[in-house]
Amino acid sequence: MSAVAPSVDKISGPTKKSEKILGMTDTLFYRIVSVFALFAIWEIAGRIPISVAFPTFSSTMGALWDMILDGRMFNAYAETLKPLAVGVSISAVFGVAIGVGMGLNRLMQWFWEPIFVVLQASPVAALIPLITYAYGIGLTAKTVAVIMLAAPIIVLNSYKAVRNANPSLIQMCQSFQGTRFQVIWQVIIPSAAPVIFAGLRLGVAAGFIGVILAELLITPTGVGDLISYHRSVAEYQYMYAAVFTVILFSAIMVGLLEVAEVKYFRPEKKKGH
Amino acid sequence: MSTAAVAQMPDQNASTEDNIVEVRNITKYYGEDIHALDSINLGFPTGQMTTLLGPSGCGKTTLLKIIAGLLETTEGEVLIHGKPVFGPGPERAFVFQDFALLPWATVIENVGFGLELTNKGTKPEREEKAKHYINEVGLGGFEYKYPHELSGGMRQRVGLARALAVNAEVLLMDEPFSAVDEQTRRKFQEDLLYLLANEKKSVIFVTHSIEEAVYVSDQIVLLSPRPGRIHSIIRPEISRDSTPDEIRRDKRYLDTVEEIWTNLRKYLD
Amino acid sequence: MKIFGYDIPPVFSLLIWISLWEIAGQLQLAFILPPFSAVVVELFELVQRPDFQSAAYQTFESFVIGMTIAIIAGVALGFLMGSNRIANSVLGMWVNIMASAPLSSLVPVLMLLFGLGQLTIIVTVILFSTWIIALDTYAGVHHISPSLREMGRSFGASRFQLLTRVLFWAALPEILAGIRMGLIRAVKGIVIGQLLVSVVALGRLFRTFSDNFQFEEFWALTIALFIFALLFSSAIGWLEHKVEYYAATRN
Incomplete structure (x- = not known):
């Protein structure tokens, strides 16, 4: 165990302060190291190679560069993001409305909660192949896939957010003769905003999963097509590059939304990280 | 003014033979800038109840956890039966504030x-x-x-x-009654004294309640805050033979409470 | 919700949704949506079919193997993240990325690397569920009150005892919640994996049904999976409820 000995260099007690390495915080340093380590392992595994279908990191990055230069990557993302934006917007408008309604009204909750809980818990992705029969393989089908995956999360988060609004704040507002309308707009909605926004963030991530899945399963367009096309012609480095951008894109998107969430809705969380 | 014996020199009772626990020259920093304790020298007599009392920020819980071996010191050492100890040991048992x-x-x-x-x-x-x-x-x-x-x-x-x-020979109690309601607390204090009279334990007790400290203690160590230093050591010298109600009305009890309050109020902002 | 003074539990609102489905099916509003009653009849027939049973068994096997590995890996990762600041920051970054990434895009890669068989399905299950288990385990470890650790130490617990006798149990409610979430994700993963691989187990059935416009069978299969997922997660939910009382006593 710990030695209880007089020594001056032990001043930094149990409160672990971050140290600086190469002018950055040590956690950032180790994160960057871990990224490079992963790429190095990827490169080595590709050079062995562990499988004919496993290109090296460098050739994957080369393929990525090719696709960025000839505009294929840009076009693919434009194609993929359209249904995502439309689907998430629709889910956000209706999802937040239904969720908030459920939080405020017992009948709404009675009617909507079970169906959304079932949708949230069940593998609705199984239904994606069916969408083709109803909506063809165009933008609509992809948008429906996005809504199917994004809406339940947004609804349930909005509902929980309103449900968990601090009761003593509500009573405070009531005791100062706030009307029901004032209670909702000045207390319940503002205090629910952070969780509602967190739900939107999760909805965007889920919607992205939905659109990629739709592109892989039913409509060979966008980024999903980059993946399946290059797989079918065995240009694996291009396929891996496309998968790589999908993961990277989702990480950046979710990261930015998290930053926005902390900045605008949870300033108290800033220091905790 | 007071009927309680006040040892003005903090070092006076340190390093005597019959102290079961001693702390020597304990200094504690959290990080580089928070100075929690400054050169604490203190002896805890065998078989007695010693209370660490002071306003918040005086480092009383820090000192207790250092004695328990749960926190490291920046400087200084803890001795049990005259031997330095490192980390927790079987001769000490801890009672937690949140149980x-x-x-x-x-x-x-x-x-x-x-x-x-x-x-x-x-x-x-x-x-x-x-x-x-x-x-x-x-x-x-x-x-x-x-x-x-x-x-x-x-x-x-x-x-x-x-x-x-x-x-264990030593019981370390960290504000044990602070999460308990007032009535239960009084009953518990009485039961604790009754129990300890039979158990022959040495107790180090942390509290922020002056009344509690005076009621239960043989020796009260007053700590002053930022950084934590020993302000004075008070021995209430209240007869333990009387009933709890008599003690709470005892003039010495009331005077000691008053005296400690006079000492501590200047640290309130 | 009260009707004539009787409380109607929310689950009953599902009956309304089911009736709507039945009506839409009877009116033949969409050819992909057969009436609910026909789907239920088909469900009973489906579960007796040997091809369903062997496919379901294969899928279930992949699921159990994958989940077991995911639970062990996820809990270990969570404890590692809770053990020190650097591990938390590095592993936390990767676990968070993986937990919200569209992992379905990785399934084609897995198909390439692990073939079109059961192994790909198992890896898919692991990939879908490990991260959320790790995140929840970490949340559990992170919220253990410091005094519980101090208590263990002050009564002489070794590092191993502290882990197995105190920390694991203290984090158990969150670990179970994580496993439940992981299960739900794993079922989703298995569905996605099998839709994409679609040459083994239930995936092949899905493909056959949808290619041949056998929508009653398709819906019956989907509902069978829904029921499986719900049964599994309510089993874990029941376990969670058993340990819930002590989750509530912490601050």
């Missing part, structure tokens, strides 16, 4: 937890011992209840029984 009971274990399992960790005795022996101390603290019949089925006061009795069961 620190295992919520998934019954009362008897909680009380026996310390024995079990160090493999003292067979299982029936441990249970026998746990039962004995459950009865001692007045929880007979609650052996197979879970913590969430007990009131705050009863939970702390479990915490006390657990500390007694490992048969």
Whole structure:
């Protein structure tokens, strides 16, 4: 165990302060190291190679560069993001409305909660192949896939957010003769905003999963097509590059939304990280 | 002014023969800028109840946790029976402010937890011992209840029984009654004194309640804040033979409370 | 919701949704949506079919193997993240990325690397569920009150005892919640994996049904999976409920 000995260099007690390495915080340093380590392992595994279908990191990055230069990557993302934006917007408008309604009204909750809980818990992705029969393989089908995956999360988060609004704040507002309308707009909605926004963030991530899945399963367009096309012609480095951008894109998107969430809705969380 | 003996020199009682615990020159920094304790020298007499009392920020809990071996010092050492110790040891047992009971274990399992960790005795022996101390603290019949089925006061009795069961010579109590309501607290203080009279334990007790400190202590160490230093040491010298109600009306008791309050109020912002 | 003074539990609102489905099916509003009653009849026939049973068994096997590995890996990762600041920051970054990434895009890669068989399905299950288990385990470890650790130490617990006798149990409610979430994700993963691989187990059935416009069978299969997922998660939910009382006693 710990030695209880007089020594001056032990001043930094149990409160672990971050140290600086190469002018950055040590956690950032180790994160960057871990990224490079992963790429190095990827490169080595590709050079062995562990499988004919496993290109090296460098050739994957080369393929990525090719696709960025000839505009294929840009076009693919434009194609993929359209249904995502439309689907998430629709889910956000209706999802937040239904969720908030459920939080405020017992009948709404009675009617909507079970169906959304079932949708949230069940593998609705199984239904994606069916969408083709109803909506063809165009933008609509992809948008429906996005809504199917994004809406339940947004609804349930909005509902929980309103449900968990601090009761003593509500009573405070009531005791100062706030009307029901004032209670909702000045207390319940503002205090629910952070969780509602967190739900939107999760909805965007889920919607992205939905659109990629739709592109892989039913409509060979966008980024999903980059993946399946290059797989079918065995240009694996291009396929891996496309998968790589999908993961990277989702990480950046979710990261930015998290930053926005902390900045605008949870300033108290800033220091905790 | 006071009927209580006040030792003005803090070092006066340090390093005498019959101190079971001594701290020497304890200095504690949190990080580089928070100076919690500054050169504390203190002796804790065998078989007596010593209270660390002071306003918040005076480092009383820090000092207790250093003695317990739960925190490292920046400088200085802790001696038990004159020998320096490192980390927690079997001669000390801790009673926690928030009870620190295992919520998934019954009362008897909680009380026996310390024995079990160090493999003292067979299982029936441990249970026998746990039962004995459950009865001692007045929880007979609650052996197979879970913590969430007990009131705050009863939970702390479990915490006390657990500390007694490992048969440590020194009990370290960190504001043990602060999460307990006032009525329960008074009853608990009385029971604690009664129990300790039979158990021959040395107790180091942290509290922020002046009344509590004067009521239970043989020796009160007043700490001043930022950084924590010994302000003075007071021995209330109240006869323990009287009934609790008599003590609470005793002139010496009331004067000591008043005197400590006069000393401490200047640290309030 | 009260009707004539009787409380109607929310689950009953599902009956309204089912009736709507039945009506839409009877009116033949969409050819992909057969009436609910026909689907239920088909469900009973489906579960007796040997091809369903062997496919379901294969899928279930992949699921159990994958989940077991995911639970062990996820809990270990969570405890590692809770053990120190650097591990938390590095592993936390990767676990968070993986937990919200569209992992379905990785399934084609897995198909390449692990073939079109059961192994790909198992890896998919692991990939879908490990991260959320790790995140929840970490949340559990992170919220353990410091005094519980101090208690263990002050009564002489070794590092191993502290982990197995105190920390694991203290984090158990969150670990179980994580496993439940992981299960739900794993079922989703298995569905996605099998839709994409679609040459083994239930995936092949899905493909056959949808290619041949056998929508009653398709819906019956989907509902069978829904029921499986719900049964599994309510089993874990029941376990969670058993340990819930002590989760509530912590602050």
